[in-house]
Amino acid sequence: MSEPKRPVVYILASGRLGTLYVGVTSNLTSRIWEHKNDVADGFTKRYGVHALVWLEFHDTMISAIEREKQLKKWRRAWKIALIEKDNPHWCDLYPGLIL
Structure with a gap:
């Protein structure tokens, strides 16, 4: 059975205070798996x-798309503050996804 479609905006990082990537998807588990396994050439593969x-x-x-566009225009410091508000240790949330 496939995962239900649920729009989500997400931020990936190369590490604590590292390179950031803002994305949007309707299938979070699958999309993050693709990023982690470098399925497609692009920014996340190039910069880890x-x-x-x-x-x-x-x-x-x-x-979700409007929010993604908004976040992509944000200053880096604002994105870091957003992450650290709920994830101060920059833990990878992927293993704990329960959708």
Whole structure:
């Protein structure tokens, strides 16, 4: 059985205070697995950005995409503060995903 579609905005990091990547998907578990296993060439593969450090679920893909666009415009310090508010140790949240 496949995972239900649930729009989510997420931030990946290469490590604590490392390189950040903001993304959006409707299948979080699958998408993060793809990042971690370097399935596609691109930013996360090039810079080793694999740890899921922040996520935010949305009711619609439209609202998730708008939030992703908003976060991509944010200053780095604001993104770090957002991560550290709920994940001060920058733990990889992927192993504990319960969807």
